[in-house]
Amino acid sequence: MGRHSLPDGLRRGGTGPRSHTRHRNVALATALVTILAGGTVAAIDSGLLSFGSSCWDSTVRLRIAAAPGIAPALKEAAQYARDHDVTSDGSCLDVRVTAQDTYKVADALRSKRKNATEFEAWVPDSGVWVDRVMADNQSISVTPAGNVASSxxxxxxxxxxxxxxxxxxxxxxxxxxxxxxxxxxxxxxxxxxxxxxxxxxxxxxxxxxxxxxxxxxxxxxxxxxxxxxxxxxxxxxxxxxxxxxxxxxxxxxxxxxxxxxxxxxxxxxxxxxxxxxxxxxxxxxxxxxxxxLDHPFALVDEPNLTTDESRAALRFMTLLGERDGRRILEKHGFRTDEDETPAKLVAEAGGRAPQPYREVPERPATDKEIEEALGMWTITVQSARLTTVVDASSSMSDPVPGTSESRMDVTKAALLQALATFTPEDEIGLWKFSRRIDGKRDYRVLVPTDRLGDQVDGSTQRDRLSAAFSDLKPVKDGSTGLYDTTLAAYKEAVNSYTKGKFNAVVLLTDGVNQDAGSISRAGLIAELRKIADPERPVPLIAIAVGPDADKKELNEIAEATGGSGHLVTDPSQIHAVILKAVVKAGDTD
CATH class of the missing domain: 3.40.190.10 (Periplasmic binding protein-like II)
Known part of the structure; x- marks a missing residue:
């Protein structure tokens, strides 16, 4: 963009680690800038946005919540706007900047807390937070309009x-x-x-x-x-x-x-x-x-902002992209141009050649990779106690489209991949189920849930689980005993709840309940609601594998426990879904 145009990021586009993946942000920002900036440009052309004029008879107030790192720079820019009578539609800009921890603002927006709308614009340190709020359909809306600095x-x-x-x-x-x-x-x-x-x-x-x-x-x-x-x-x-x-x-x-x-x-x-x-x-x-860090500029609850507030926000963002605004940001240690790496800034930050201070990752991290990393972190920090319940009905032998492997083959590989991310302190167990595979029971406990680092007879729990995952096979002509198995596994997980760990049941199935003699779906949901204890949370993470599974049904069952249902069309997605579900369950604690 030109140095005096409406900023839609730094001069060569977004500065953040995922600027190439935020298509929805770009669309929203484009629409916003087209609608609001059109009026702003017309106002400039007609002389309504006068600079250096006496404008304090009419002011427009703008409140901005900013990440603590960039707040001092934005406060200085706000003071510059006051000192130099920077205007929006002929009214002076009265910008008030408050430093707020970004994660607290994101939580407030997602929870629709009253204080979340006490400001009209938000400048977090990373688009990660904006993406998280936008992905939550229940949150207060945020509308990204560009990026103001990077680091x-x-x-x-x-x-x-x-x-x-x-x-x-x-x-x-x-x-x-x-x-x-x-x-x-x-x-x-x-x-x-x-x-x-x-x-x-x-x-x-x-x-x-x-x-x-x-x-x-x-x-x-x-x-x-x-x-x-x-x-x-x-x-x-x-x-x-x-x-x-x-x-x-x-x-x-x-x-x-x-x-x-x-x-x-x-x-x-x-x-x-x-x-x-x-x-x-x-x-x-x-x-x-x-x-x-790409420091996006976003409007908060934009549909309920006045036109004056929306235009004032964009005018202030424009100021940050102009020469004096960039000078203020650079004085505070920010980069403002992707084409230039200021050697003085690098030196004062502690860098020296030949340190590769111009290097960026080979490609930006995707939303999926960020969620996986956060899921791994959540489990690692808190430690986990997970009972894994795997469907072994005959349909698990069906091939995965586009591969020579069965649903069970790919499921096993995904479970082994997930197992590698857990530490010796984590507790993992394995059940398999079909119909009447252990006497009258539809399930069999293959490896009781225990600490991965524990040893029995010269073998660790991790080794036993790895072998058990590898040995999983579909039951010939086996049908799906889903409801009774789910209830039994959940009862056991609640009864063996371990304080201080993330307790959950991970259920994987590629079908619907086929046991006519089992508890009904309504009965199962009622029982789960009775057993679930908010003081001892054990969310059910239900994963529907393949086109025959009913995600809506699984989600209804899982929500009775505070958990969630997920659909994967390819079993190789299981690992990512488990981690995503862990993050979601952690957010609701």
């Missing part, structure tokens, strides 16, 4: 730690940086909680993507997440407080302090600018690319 994410270290790793000449991938912090007792890595920090979440996603390309990558990613979970903070601001108070003193060896942090370039810049000592943080930029 890459790297690993900042105290000088002695950086020097020991060869900074600035030696470069590392994400997994290599995580690896050195896991193998050194004197180098502790801290981060913002990925469930509350986009910086932590985007770094974890990138790490998981990189690790996934190597043998045993899923296990490595889960192990890294587990180690990281021991040293997380609620916010990026709080994680900075975990650094040694004196970067050159003896306290840097304090095991309670972190010597390395996952941090944005702008956060490192701000820290170094305000540090009392001369020992600034040094910054590693991973050679496989640094994901970026």
């Amino acid at each position: 890459p994410i790297g690993v900042a270290m105290v000088p002695s730690a950086a020097k020991s790793l060869g900074w600035p000449r030696k470069t590392y991938s994400w997994t290599e940086l995580a690896g050195v912090t896991m193998t050194s007792d004197r180098l502790k890595l801290g981060a913002g909680d990925p469930s509350r920090s986009a910086t932590g979440l985007l770094a974890l996603t990138q790490l998981a993507q990189t690790a996934g390309k190597s043998k045993g990558g899923d296990t490595l990613a889960a192990a890294t997440a587990k180690a990281l979970s021991q040293r997380t903070s609620d916010s990026d601001g709080q994680v900075l407080d975990t650094l040694p108070r004196d970067l050159s003193g003896t306290e840097q060896g304090n095991p309670k302090r972190n010597q390395a942090l996952i941090l944005s370039e702008q956060a490192a810049f701000a820290y170094n600018e305000s540090a009392d000592s001369g020992d600034d943080l040094d910054l590693f930029y991973p050679k496989d690319g640094a994901p970026r």
Whole structure:
């Protein structure tokens, strides 16, 4: 875009790690800018948007909730607008900026809390939050209109730690940086909680993507997440407080302090600018690319805004894309142009050549990959107790379209993939079901739910589960005893509830109930509602596999427990769906 046009991102498009995937955002932003900016452009042409005029007889107030990192820059830009009589339709802009933790704003919007509409615009640090709100049909609407600044994410270290790793000449991938912090007792890595920090979440996603390309990558990613979970903070601001108070003193060896942090370039810049000592943080930029915070500008509850408020919001966003607005953002450590990497900013943030500070990931992370990383994190931090219940009816031998494998073959592979992401502290069990496969019962317990790290007769629970998953076979001519199995598995999971863990039943079926002598669907739902206990939550995660399964029915059954139903047309999607369901269940706790 031109430097004085309505901004729809930075000069070469969106700056965020997923700017190429947000088609719905682009459509909404295009419609918004077309409708509102048309009037703004006409006003400019007619002289209604006068600059430097006396406009305070008529003002338009705009309230903005902003991520703490960018709030100071936006406050300065708001003051600039007041000092220079920046106008919208002839009225002076009176912009009030409030710093608010982004995850709290997102939660308020999704919960439709009253305070969520106390502002007209929102500038979070990442489009991850906007996407999450937009994906929730029950939330207050947000309408993205562009991106105002970006900042890459790297690993900042105290000088002695950086020097020991060869900074600035030696470069590392994400997994290599995580690896050195896991193998050194004197180098502790801290981060913002990925469930509350986009910086932590985007770094974890990138790490998981990189690790996934190597043998045993899923296990490595889960192990890294587990180690990281021991040293997380609620916010990026709080994680900075975990650094040694004196970067050159003896306290840097304090095991309670972190010597390395996952941090944005702008956060490192701000820290170094305000540090009392001369020992600034040094910054590693991973050679496989640094994901970026993209700071979207979004209108909140746009249908209920007045035309003056909507135009004022776009006018302020336009100001941020103009020369003086960009100057303010750059002064605060933000990048404002994808074509330029300011060497001075990099140096003040702790970067030096030949650190690859221009590198971006090979491709942006997708919504699915981000949800998978967050699901892995949720399970890793809380630890899980999952009873996996797998349909073994004869229809599971049907081929998956486009492959030479059966539904059961692909289901087993997905379960083995999921198993690799769990830690020794997690508890997993396996049931299979068809109809009357264990006397009069429609189900059989293959591996009781237990801790993966426990050993019995020289074999771990993980080994037993891996073997049991691999040995799953459809029952010849077997039908689907869905209702009785679901009730039995849920009763057992509630009775064996483990406090402090994420307890759930994961049910996979490719059909509908075929046991005429079983409990009815209405009876099953009534029983589940009786058994479900909000104080001991055990959501049922019901996954319909293939075209013959009834997702609507499964969702109705699962919702009786606080869980959710999901449909997968390809069993290879099971792993991602489990993690997505874990995140959804965690959001409702």
